[in-house]
Amino acid sequence: MSERNSEDIIQDALFSSSVFKHGGERTLNQFYIPENLKYREDVIRRISQNFRPLFLSEKGGTEGFSTNIALTGPAGVGKTVTARYTVEHLQSMAMKYHIKLYTDYKNCWTARTKTSILRSFLRDQFGVASRGFSDEESTDILIRRLNSEQAYLILILDEVSVLPQKDIRGFIHLPEEFGSEHRISLIMISRPTEWKVTLSSMVSQRIADVLQFHPYSYDETREIFNYRSSLAFKSSAISEDIIDMVAEISDQTKNLRHGIETLYRAGRAADQRRMDELTPELIRRAKNDVFPEMRADILEELNTHELFAALSIARRLHHKGITATTIEHSFKNYRIICEEWNVRPNGEAAFRNYLATLETIGILGKVTKGVKGRKGVRARLTIHDVPAAVLIERIEVFISKRFEKE
Ligand SMILES: Nc1ncnc2c1ncn2[C@@H]1O[C@H](COP(=O)(O)OP(=O)(O)O)[C@@H](O)[C@H]1O
Ligand SMILES: [Mg+2]
Structure with a gap:
């Protein structure tokens, strides 16, 4: 192979056409938060309403505010994305009103204890290396810091039932350690079964609001995939039939993640094969890869x-x-x-x-x-x-x- 040819290969790999829009691949990543969350307006409104007092208190909130809310529902119905979306917008709203608000998202599958969650928060947001600190010490630093800045924290704890029960209790009781000015609020996310079996009896008295998420209908699913494909792919690369297929995949399992991941894999496969559009065959293959444990x-x-x-x-x-x-x-x-x-x-x-x-x-x-x-x-x-x-x-x-x- 001549030198020229090898260079062409690299050129081509980098710049040749793709079924994805520029930056489109990223929009199918699980951490991506789309600008619009259709059919979740009600929950977005209700989550926000729980934080009204934060914005209504005088002088940007020196009076203390804390609330705990819970989101429950089956997998792939938008719990995580809706919580992150809402909290992100609450934060920009807080900035506008000169309220100092910290927000953080933790998936408890990754951060499995209260200690590790507190430590990583202190490290990421305040640059405090708290390794070796006890829970009490970490909590103490957090409280001092929020108090001195007159700041608030909204912490999203996703898949919270993975935490040991004493840690969940620890989080729930955290606001009380602040004395009179409460500054920490929690949004806890959990599957319904875990919620019923372990959590609700344990913490329900301290939860201000429990929001149930229900699966999307087929038509809603179809519309969401219409939107998500338009964010990810060039319009020439995707057809109505393909969107139907993907909507059906997600509708079959009532889990949006399955369709999103199928789209992502099908798009990658199309690029690898230098095809300029997604085909039913690519979707079928990608669908089979979405459940790797079932190879x-x-x-x-x-x-x-x-x-x-x-x-x-x-x-x-x-x-x-x-x-x-x-x-x-x-x-x-x-x-x-x-x-x-x-x-x-x-x-x-x-x-x-x-x-x-x-x-x-x-x-x-x-x-x-x-x-x-x-x-x-x-x-x-x-x-x-x-x-x-x-x-x-x-x-x-x-x-x-x-x-x-x-
Ligand atoms: N209303 C919606 N509009 C657009 N995308 C959505 C919507 N609801 C969920 N999604 C997407 O579907 C996937 C699954 O949502 P997720 O929040 O992870 O579900 P859950 O946390 O309930 O398991 C994510 O990629 C998310 O971005
Ligand atoms: Mg989730």
Whole structure:
């Protein structure tokens, strides 16, 4: 290859045309906050209203203000983005009114304790290296600092149920440590089940407002993807049909993230193949990559009975409102599936072994809490992040192929 050619390759890789608009790729990043959040006007308004006193207090708020609110709802319905969007706008509003307001966002999957959350806040916002400080010391620095600046803090704690309970309590009681002038407010985000099971009884008395997020309808989903594609892609690169497809992917799982990620991957793949538009085939492939824990090669490793076992659980969990099932119930389903495919079912002991395998390779969630029923404590089966509908579709396609070959 001549020198000239190699240079061309680099030139091309850097500047050749892309399906993305300039800077468009970034708009599909999970941290990107779009300018418009359609269909979330009501929650944006309600979150903001909770902070009215901050703006109404005299002289830019020397009287102290604190509130705790909670946002709950299933995955991919805009909880995180709406909280960040609203808090970002509250902050610019505060600037306009000369109110000193700090804001911070922490995902508790990343920052897993109160100590680490406080430390990283002190480091990032005040440049204080508080490593080795105790919780009390960190809290003390924070309080002094906010008091001396007459400043406020709104802290978003995302996936808050991941924190140890004592840390959640610690955060909730934090404002009291300020004495008479409260300065810290919390926005806690959690899935509904965790909210009901652990959080609500523990902290509900100290939560001023609980906002429920519901999944978007198909039409809303379609409209949101229309908007998000227009931010990310050149108009020549995307068609109505593609937007329909992506909306359907998200509508199937009621999770917007699945569609956004599919768009991102399909766009990258189009660029790699030097295609100038997204095609249905690219979308289909990208969709399969969005659930990496369900890569086809994982299914390859499973024998037919294990596949049936996975299917038996997925089918049960596909019913609306069912988040966990039992071994007895799945075993019944497994026998029905065997019948469907004309395979002789194995016994319950073998079935339990299949479940153990599925748990080991990560398709099945850990057999968690026992459910107390008439027959004593029973194991609870859940599946991992992959939506049941996707799991069912994949396993069924896979089994059909396997049976064709045999
Ligand atoms: N109303 C909306 N308009 C535009 N994009 C949205 C809207 N709601 C959610 N999104 C996008 O959908 C994805 C999932 O939203 P997210 O806030 O992460 O959901 P959750 O926190 O409920 O799991 C994100 O990429 C987000 O930007
Ligand atoms: Mg979230």
